Amino acid sequence: MLKKPAPIARFAPHRIILALISAAVVGYMIYFLRWDWLADYSDKIWIGLWRTVWLLALSVLFGFLLALPLGLAQANGPKPLAIMANSFCTVIRGTPLLLQLWLIYYGLGSIFPTIPSIRQSELWPYLRQAWPYALFTLSISFAAYEAEIMRGAFAGVPKGELEAARAIGMSRWQCFRRILLPRAFYRALPTLGGEVVLQMKATPLVATITMIDIYAVFSKVRQDTFITYEPLLFLALIYIVLAALLTLVFKHIENRNPVH
Amino acid sequence: MQLIADISTSLSLLAFSPPGWGGALLKGLLSSLQIALGGYGLGLLIGIAGACGKLYGNAVCRDLLGCYTTAVRAVPELVLILLLYYAGSDLVNQVLHWLSYPPIDINGLVAGIFVIGIVQGAYSTEVIRGAMSAIPVGHIEAAFACGMRPWQVLKRIILPEMLVHALPGLSNLWLIATKDTALLAVVGFTELTLITKQAAGGTKHHMLFYCAAGLLYLSVTLISNWGIKKLDNHLRHTKAST
Amino acid sequence: MTIKKIAAIAGSLLALSTGMVQAQAVKIGIGAEPYPPFSSADAAGNWNGWEIDIMGAICEEAKLECKITPVAWDGLIAALNGNKIDVIMASLSITQERSKQIDFTQKYYSTPSVIVGDKSLTMDATPASLEGKILGVQMGSIHRSYALKHFKGVELKEYQTQDEANQDLVAGRIDATQADSLPMSDFVASSDGGCCEIKGEVAPDVEVFGPGIGAGVRKSQPELTEKLNAAIKAIRANGKYDEISKRYFDFDIYGG
Known part of the structure; x- marks a missing residue:
């Protein structure tokens, strides 16, 4: 009872039984639950999925770029900058993302009518849509969580390496680009995959500000067909597959990690 | 002058007694905290049971727990909340019906706690499992050698020793629990975020109410951080002195 | 053994926490959003409006103990069929599509x-x-x-x-x-x-x-639908309906 659990063989007998049971459950679901709506909505599902994926990719990219200065300021920056970066992260991490989304979308929306020039501006066609607000809020949120990790990663780069680089005549920028950034990046890489999966789990919130991502498509299915559970189960399956793919991709990147 | 008048009417909307919404916001905060506490507690129980199962259980138990933690950690909380919120009470009542008990009334609060608890359980299983496997096997063996029962070993050795390792992960989960309660607004449960939305919609002072609610959530986080720090110091201190 | 005990304790706590209270009050689901003049929450958390008042009159007439339960409007039918609420009174129009899922009482108002x-x-x-x-x-x-x-x-x-x-x-x-x-x-x-x-x-x-707005009831409870129908007829006949409506509207909200 005390020993560390022995690894379970991939095809242990109980696993085959479990697999058979789950196959039976899936079979039951396919036969006895309603799936006729799937064909009608397949186009919309693909569009929704595509929106979710690009929203995730762009918010991770922008968030990560923003996390670099935020993390660096907290790790190596001058005190006032460090405090500012730290308070920014605390505020974002200390409040629910849903509230932030509504603040940005409906809060700003309530300010627009008071400034008539906004409606005349060239940005207005974009500001009318939901995705800029969604992308902005999700990026900020990802930046705040990732900055915490980058702070640790920057702080963990050995001082000796930086001093050596300075000694051979590298400029500050070269130091950052050639030593600090790659070292910190690979230190942060193992947690990045997990953070991206967490970010993926946050994306359906954008449906509450009228963006039609994959979650919103399935909300429509539920509204149109009055079927509650089947669309939700199918949606859960899509997210599980997405999470599995993301995990695989990051494992692959991590294994190619040249530093360690 | 106009500005000052604007600010004072805005602030009067936050007054504690109606027609100010301050009291309603605090009530919402209270129900958010209730759900967070309940859900976190339930999550801890599931986590301890799950971690024991993953470490000491048989192969079937470990595989089933693996499915639970993997699935919950891959599916967005919002989807899980919808699934559990609508299906959860239905399921409980069907089981009761099957056992020929009368149906029970599961109110929003209990459903909310249940939902947050199931989600939290998956994460705390992993946190606690990690912390438990950091306990030297010798300690547990020694406890059994002294003639302790398994339940005593869990209570006296495993849980206290585990807590030191698990504290960072568990305190992070608490912060997540307080924020996840906001998602219940989407199913129409009256907690802080939904009341904020109703107040904002009713009074048309969106910025004011969203910022006020943000401050409330933030203060919960800051107070929690302070408490966690105290607890951490305390645990480290007691550990060092033993 | 340890696991079994923990599971037992967790199970019993779960059972306790679900509060084994038997269903008594009829839970009336409304949309959890401001929808004046039909239903909106004030700062004290009380719901009021025409539909809330009519609901009170219907429940009184049918001698039902009613409890207002706010639910996300787009989840009302799911909540009804999932037994989270017993009746929907949330300006829900009687339509053919919805009638496949739930039963409706007769209409209690109509709006273009x-x-x-x-x-x-x-x-x-x-x-x-x-x-x-x-x-x-x-x-x-x-x-x-x-x-x-x-x-x-x-x-x-x-x-x-x-x-x-x-x-x-x-x-x-x-x-x-x-x-x-x-x-x-x-x-x-x-x-x-x-x-x-x-x-x-x-x-x-x-x-x-559809013909107007009615209260939604689970298909398995036709007797509740009948009770509500009788109550709606009664308050239409005894003047209660008009008395409440006059406080909100200066025309006949019931429609033809």
Whole structure:
């Protein structure tokens, strides 16, 4: 009872039984639950999925770029900058993302009518849509969580390496680009995959500000067909597959990690 | 002058007694905290049971727990909340019906706690499992050698020793629990975020109410951080002195 | 053994926490959103409005102990069939599609469907004038079904609550919204709705709109439907209905 659990063989007998049971459950679901709506909505599902994926990719990219200065300021920056970066992260991490989304979308929306020039501006066609607000809020949120990790990663780069680089005549920028950034990046890489999966789990919130991502498509299915559970189960399956793919991709990147 | 008048009417909307919404916001905060506490507690129980199962259980138990933690950690909380919120009470009542008990009334609060608890359980299983496997096997063996029962070993050795390792992960989960309660607004449960939305919609002072609610959530986080720090110091201190 | 014990304790705690209270009060589901003048929460957390008052009268007449339970409007039917609530009284129109899922009582009021748009835009409630415009509708509403069926060249934007659609109308993110005429008259008369005006009633379509607004009940409880029907008839006959309606409207809300 005390020993560390022995690894379970991939095809242990109980696993085959479990697999058979789950196959039976899936079979039951396919036969006895309603799936006729799937064909009608397949186009919309693909569009929704595509929106979710690009929203995730762009918010991770922008968030990560923003996390670099935020993390660096907290790790190596001058005190006032460090405090500012730290308070920014605390505020974002200390409040629910849903509230932030509504603040940005409906809060700003309530300010627009008071400034008539906004409606005349060239940005207005974009500001009318939901995705800029969604992308902005999700990026900020990802930046705040990732900055915490980058702070640790920057702080963990050995001082000796930086001093050596300075000694051979590298400029500050070269130091950052050639030593600090790659070292910190690979230190942060193992947690990045997990953070991206967490970010993926946050994306359906954008449906509450009228963006039609994959979650919103399935909300429509539920509204149109009055079927509650089947669309939700199918949606859960899509997210599980997405999470599995993301995990695989990051494992692959991590294994190619040249530093360690 | 106009500005000052604007600010004072805005602030009067936050007054504690109606027609100010301050009291309603605090009530919402209270129900958010209730759900967070309940859900976190339930999550801890599931986590301890799950971690024991993953470490000491048989192969079937470990595989089933693996499915639970993997699935919950891959599916967005919002989807899980919808699934559990609508299906959860239905399921409980069907089981009761099957056992020929009368149906029970599961109110929003209990459903909310249940939902947050199931989600939290998956994460705390992993946190606690990690912390438990950091306990030297010798300690547990020694406890059994002294003639302790398994339940005593869990209570006296495993849980206290585990807590030191698990504290960072568990305190992070608490912060997540307080924020996840906001998602219940989407199913129409009256907690802080939904009341904020109703107040904002009713009074048309969106910025004011969203910022006020943000401050409330933030203060919960800051107070929690302070408490966690105290607890951490305390645990480290007691550990060092033993 | 340890695991079994923990599981047992966890199980019993779970059982305790679900509060083994037997269902007694009839839970009336309403939309968890401000929907004046029918239902909206005040700062003290009390719900009031015409529909809430009528609900009180119906429950009193039917001798039911009723409990107001706010639920997300787009989840009302799921909540009813999932036993989270027992009756829906949330301005839910009686339609053929919904009648496949739940039973309805007779109607207790009716309201036409209108288009509300920005004052600076010229449009009426016809498909031609709305072409190319962005129209906001509430998820799962009859207005959405209507717009999908009749307004082909319109970009639809869907909101969880009508209140959100109204906000985006004020913010200029949508050109118009289609909704029940009574709450929208309230909205355009408010200081917030100054931007906008009622552009017109949409052409009727009984197939989409149905005969009016009724209370939703689970199909397994026909006796509750009967009880509510009798109560609605009774308050219509004894003047209670008119007395309440006069406090809110200066016309007959029941309709023909």
